[in-house]
Amino acid sequence: MSAATVFDSTLFGNIFGTEEARQAFSERSYVANLIKAECALAEAEEAEGIVPSGTAAVLREHCDVSKIDWQLLAARTEIVGYPVLPLVEQMSKWVPEETSGYIHWGATTQDIMDLASVLQMKHGLEIVERLLRKVTSTLEKMSAAYRDVPMAGRTHLQHALPITFGYKCAVWLAGFRRHVKRLEQIKESCLLVQFGGAAGTLASLGTSDSGIRVRKRLATILELQDPVITWHVARDTVAEIINYLALVGGSLGKIALDLIVMSSNELNEVAEPYVPHRGASSTMPQKRNPISSEVILAQSKILRAQAGLVLDGMVSDFERASGPWHLEWAAIPTAFISIVGSLHQAEFALSGLQVNKDAMLANLKSTRGLIVAEAVMMDLAKYTGRQEAHEIVYKACVEAHENSVSLQEALEKSSQVTAHLASTDLSKLCDPTKYLGCCQLMLDELLGQKTVQTDDVDGAGSMNGQETSGGTQSGQVCDRCRRYVFDQLLNASLIEIAPLAIGTKPADISSHLQKKNPLLWGWGEDMISIARSRQGPEPVIGHMGRLVSNDDQIAMFAGSSTGVHFISQAEQQLQMLRIHTDTFPSSVYSLYLHNIWGSPPKDSEAQLIAAMVGQFPRNAADILEATIDRWTPLYPIVHKHSTLEAFHRLRDDPENGDLSILHQVLGLLALGTLGLPGTCTQAHEHFLCLSEKYYHMSATLTSKLHERPSLPTLQGLEIAQIYLQLSSRYSVASQLGGMATRMAQNLGLHRHSQRFKFDPLETELRRRVWWCQYSLDAFSSAYHGMPRLIRDQDVDTDLPSRVDHDQVSRESVAFPLPGERSQVDTALCMFKLAVIVGEALEKLYTTTRRRGGVAKITQLQAELTMWERMLPTEKLTDTDDDGGDLLPAVNIDTFEVAFLRAAFCNATVHIHRPALAFTTSDPQFSVSLITCGRASAELIRLFAIGIGDETTPRRLDAVTIAHLYPNGMHMLWQAGLTILFARWKGQPITTDEEDEDLVRTCATTLRHLRADDANGSITQCADVLDMLQTKTFSSKEAQPPVLDQLQWNVWDWPMASALELANTLDAMPLDLQFEPGLGL
DSSP states (O other): OOOOSTTTOTTTHHHHOOHHHHHHTSHHHHHHHHHHHHHHHHHHHHHTTSSOTTHHHHHHHHOOGGGOOHHHHHHHHHHHSSSHHHHHHHHHHHSOHHHHTTTTTTOOHHHHHHHHHHHHHHHHHHHHHHHHHHHHHHHHHHHHHTTTOEEEEEETTEEEEEEEHHHHHHHHHHHHHHHHHHHHHHHHHTOBOOOOOTTSSOGGGOSSTHHHHHHHHHHHHHTOBOOSSOOTTOTHHHHHHHHHHHHHHHHHHHHHHHHHHHTSTTTOOEEOOOOTTTTOOSSOTTOOOOHHHHHHHHHHHHHHHHHHHHHHHHSOOTTSOSSHHHHHHHHHHHHHHHHHHHHHHHHHHHHTOEEOHHHHHHHHHTTTTGGGHHHHHHHHHHHHOHHHHHHHHHHHHHHHHHHTOOHHHHHHTOHHHHTTOOHHHHHHHTOGGGOOTTHHHHHHHHHTOOOOOOSOTTSSSOSTTOOOTTSOOTTOOOHHHHHHHHHHHHHHTOGGGGGGSTTOOHHHHHHHHHHHOHHHHHHHHHHHHHHHHOOSSOOOOOOOOEEEEOTTOOEEEEOGGGTHHHHHHHHHHHHHTTSOOSOOOGGGTSGGGOOTTOOOOOOOOHHHHHHHHTTSOTTHHHHHHHHHHHHTTTOOOSOHHHHHHHHHHHHHOGGGOOHHHHHHHHHHHHHHTTTOOTTOOSSSOOSSTTHHHHHHHHHHHHHHHTTOOOHHHHHHHHHHHHHHHHTTOHHHHHHHHHHHHHHHHHTTTTSOGGGSOOOHHHHHHHHHHHHHHHHHHHHHHHHHTOOOSOOGGGOOOOOOOSOOGGGBOSSOBOOOOTTOOOTTHHHHHHHHHHHHHHHHHHHHSOSSOOSOHHHHHHHHHHHHHHHHHHSOOOOOOOOOTTTTTSOOOOOOOSHHHHHHHHHHHHHHHHHHGGGGGSOTTSHHHHHHHHHHHHHHHHHHHHHHHHHHOOSHHHHHHHHHHHHSTTOOHHHHHHHHHHHHHHHHTTOOSSOHHHHHHHHHHHHHHHHHTOTTOTTOHHHHHHHHHHHHHHHHHOSSOOOOOOGGGSSSOGGGSGGGGGGGGGOGGGTOOSSOOOOTTSOO
């Protein structure tokens, strides 16, 4: 017998732990998990093409803990200091030579040891959770059973106020319910996979993302969480798990201490379950010691010691701890065995606890009413005031103590008391069973079983027309009640009683519904009863989407609501029961897509494709390449090399061409020929003259592609959306965006790439195409003031990789070296800006959630500030005191950086402009007004720089930026209006001269960008700015503008509605009466 601790001792082992816990944390289990980790690593590397196919299967076939030479392993571990190298040496001898070389490929010792520890902790937490829920369930039963059993509540070990034993149990229960919730969070955040290699960099697997992909797949195989970065020396997750166990141990220790004191002979209120000779003494036959509680109390201190060890283990040196890590080896098994033993003892003690209700009542009354002295004081205070009442009752308490009389007897001797309280009143006040406060109410709420009735007979929650605690008046129906009424209406499907909904109390509606449809009502009550009787936290809803094939054998994403998750469950169940061993045919998963009438005959497309290909320009390949290079930094929709290859195949063999590729090519040609005159000889700006030819050709194909959802089709739709923006057909772009968004979701692009198996190129393209459409949706929604079509809670795909066109192929992905820029860096910036803009729309521009605006604006501004730091900037202007807070001027030599700067300014306006609806006295109004003004000033300067260069490329850039979401001519015009509005509100953005120049520049820029301006709208907008600039900055006495001076009604002009930002909350007339102090 070599056991040295209470945990592995034959004598004490089952007192301080359980056999299940010891097995889970035995060295045999640990080594088995080391082997499991090595095999899982091989499987992950095999799946990613790192090691040869079949490696994992060979390892699992030949490697088992039963083959371990324990003496050799122990001897070699003593020499090496760690067991992994000795284990790998033995495993290498078990497998064929051609496989042995791939064991432990790319890993380091700590990777495998941490994986084994995490797997042990995962198993350990399963045991802890099972016992924790049992103890929680027992406490729930005790709370309900002893709800009304009065006893003395004690503070500083003296009687304080009456409580019930059920209330005491419920206090214990509340802590354990919180522990159950914490455990759910810990399982999600702390059980991390470990794979980082020697220094955590995964350098052994190269500079590509191969190592990261292996780590992610390893996490999936072992059912662990994937961390963002290696955690060799970031041991907070281990510390959190062990400290969590210590927290549970502390709660158990509190219960144990209470039970120890309550089971003393003097109190005799409880006793642990009777088992012959349990707690007996070798010399005192009468003894019945609370053994379980004593062990639990000791365990709480053992657990606290382990928590301290792992906290010390967090303080480790550099990239591999040289000692602190070893603390975990001792603390983890000890903590888990200890908490399991403690929970086991607690379940034994509590489930069979003997409760002496008579002793509890006797102890409650033992102080002869003194325990309810507060009750007398509070009632007497109504007549004498609280302080005087306290002194009167205090003297009576002293009298009761010294003369061994009851509190009531002492009180009746005081004329100060009897002058206000009769003997019958005192008798009620001095009854400790009548002064339980909210014990039962809090207990009921905790258990979800509210049984106490109020005195409000009509159920409205108020009495005698007085205001309730909720702030409602009698006769009014609050929002909660109104929602309750409508829920009942919907659940019962009783539309005919809808007129009762408004102004009717829930009790009346419930009664009416029960009469109308008792069957449905009874079903609803059953559901509510099930929900209330649930023990522990709610389970997590499982979702599992998958790709299924439609009738054209195109892979489509099927979400859980289609039934795929349920079908898969059913399939697994019948296979487990061996009812049917074959898998379901694929059609059962895609039945919802099936066309029972068959597809209509399709016209021949070969001639159409050939005719359109014949109209390609001779330099089409050059145009395509230049267009892809131009747009990749913002919208990396296509992959250059594969697109050019597809183009050449289409051009060389049009009769066998793909309609989706043709649509894509025509869209790129339209983008690439913007600004070229073609054969047009008219004297106007040739922005669309040539490109329209190719767009119209592509548009004729759009209707044919509705029934052909595919990645190439979606790419063509996204290209078309960009072209439609540049050609000012924003409504068409918005409609097409809706089609593209749904197609992207149908293809499953919104789900994480790990869910599907595609080659590296298609995986990367799926990410890029999704995020391009995500950005188009967010920016289009902001542009049009419409709700977003994409909800962030439905998206879990990751961002595209930072790789150039020539670094990704069907076979592999090669990442740029640290410090090197990639072609898509600016696109990634734009995607992240789209997320912020989308979040702003969700939080600030909804019709229902309009409160908490200041906090929302602050949070969104913080995100925007962080985003700006990622933006490439090459030079900053010197700032002085007046302009120190202005946005930094940037070198906008690149089209994409100029676009992002403009988009940033407009995003800032979208975030802060809602605050301009606040009253001017609100601090946020001034902050947001200045922020909007500065962003507007920067936007005007950016566009002024663009139009100042008359060279064709720069002018084309300026026009392009002005027309792309989330920018727009309207935002530029509103920028000028914002400069004026700030002055009207007494908060000029810069000096008089600069502000005037900004407004003048804005009007001039609008005229430069107006192009053909067929209906003269942009010219009208510029004229409005000129008029307002003249009236605002004129040295003459300012007069309210007269609307009939204009040839049009400015209030009918959509953009002019921004003038109403003065807000009627400010009680400011809407006749442009300027605030004083402006010298106008």
